[in-house]
Amino acid sequence: MSGGKLDPIDRKILAELQADGRMTNVELAKRVGISAPPCLRRVRALEEAGFIRGYHAQVNSRDLGFEVQVFAMVGLNSQAEADLSRFEQRCRDWPLVRECHMLNGEIDFILKCVAPDLSTFQSFLTEELLAADNVVTVKTSLVIRGAKLEPGVPFDVLEARAAEIE
Amino acid sequence: MSGGKLDPIDRKILAELQADGRMTNVELAKRVGISAPPCLRRVRALEEAGFIRGYHAQVNSRDLGFEVQVFAMVGLNSQAEADLSRFEQRCRDWPLVRECHMLNGEIDFILKCVAPDLSTFQSFLTEELLAADNVVTVKTSLVIRGAKLEPGVPFDVLEARAAEIE
DNA sequence: CCGATTTGCGCAATATTATTTCGCATTCGG
DNA sequence: CCGAATGCGAAATAATATTGCGCAAATCGG
Structure with missing residues (x-):
């Protein structure tokens, strides 16, 4: 992970954590195909390097009284x-x-x-x-209604591009 | 938590998890002033009731190649x-x-x-x-630059309103 | 006003998970 | 071909999540 470049496992980690930011590290490791310790190290490195800015619960603003x-x-x-x-x-x-x-x-x-x-x-x-x-x-x-509210980035597009570059 | 109404502890939980979605349950419990088991139960109930839609890592799209x-x-x-x-x-x-x-x-x-x-x-x-x-x-x-990117809802406003209503 | 029911807390025990430590394999530059 | 660097993963340990109660306060019908 040195030079700021991401390998396919890093991108998979980012995609998984974007989709579910509370996933346990063991589950994440299983999904990306490595064991837990290196997976956690990668997550920390991605946080450290600023690829991950934070984790947030998505709250339902309407239910909370923000109509x-x-x-x-x-x-x-x-x-x-x-x-x-x-x-x-x-x-x-x-x-x-x-x-x-x-x-x-x-x-x-x-x-x-x-x-x-x-x-x-x-x-x-x-x-x-x-x-x-x-x-x-x-x-x-x-705003009358929100029809699509996807947080972040389309990782499918990212992967397609990464494949092209290789 | 029955009738869909939230008490101050629930709102605090939502605020904390909105700010840091990966906070451990013990840390969360400490912050909202109750012990871990009831805290976890409340979180689950909030998820179940739809107040929490999900948790997401906030990824840095620019660094990922979405300029x-x-x-x-x-x-x-x-x-x-x-x-x-x-x-x-x-x-x-x-x-x-x-x-x-x-x-x-x-x-x-x-x-x-x-x-x-x-x-x-x-x-x-x-x-x-x-x-x-x-x-x-x-x-x-x-977009030339993003000057403010706060996820979710202003809980300080929510608390002010909750205080008024009482 | 009182006892029964409900609700929700927290302690204690257990199951999972996170994190550290360390040895091994692979890669890379000379 | 060799040492340094990188990154993996097994195993041990530390934290955390989760479950199973018993208990107290609030609620409610009579």
Whole structure:
């Protein structure tokens, strides 16, 4: 695993842990075809090297009382790096904003937001987001339903590419 | 935990497992202030009841060779339920599409896509997405950088609300 | 208000799993 | 062809998960 390159076993480990992050190490080892100790060493190395950023339980936000999900497309006045960074920091400070991506094109940022109800979101929108420095336009779209929510990366595509490269 | 309602310990469990999905049960028990066996029982019950949908390792897609992330805003011709469902099924079948949300407003769907490189994405865009039945407009925006990527739900907001309700 | 039922805790015992240690095989550069 | 480096896996040990109770507090019908 030295030079930062991954062999097929490493990729299999990542794929399995992406699919089930609580799999026991013995089960994982069985699936990738090596014994438990080297398997654990590989997992630790992958964590250490940053290929694995963390493990998270996927909670059902609707059941938890966050009925509203919204995508907000934000346009800024100035795209100077300092202003972009300042806006990003704002987003990090807002708990209702779960994701913030800087985009190219007319939209500068897209935010994925959650809220317990519409009025909570509206308050956030008008009092926080629209009121924020440097924000010019915000277009929001309510999520009606999530049709696909796959975490991470398509490992089947990755394997196909890896096979090509060989 | 009977009627589907959550007590403060359950919420703490969810918060902790959302933050670190591989935490051992003893550590979790320690943090939420009960002993290991009832803690494990609660976790199982939360999984069973669907509050926890699964556990996933968060892999670093860029390091894995998926350099390109794109948001695609899709407009359809017909919004009849059958047509919406057909499009959603298409999205589920496309590995490069990781998320698909149905929205209100002029945009019908927003897709979060990944690809190893731009040309792979362009091929997907022209040969698959734009060529798909019922698709009228697709606006794409490249992700320049991800400024905030918090999985799940803001438990601090949840706790604040829970406190109000009491 | 009281006893029966329910719910949920935690101790203690057992089964699984994680982690360390170490020796062996393979690879690689000289 | 040889020593160093890498990575595997068996075996031993340390932690953890899981099960099986008994017990206490809350709930409920009378």
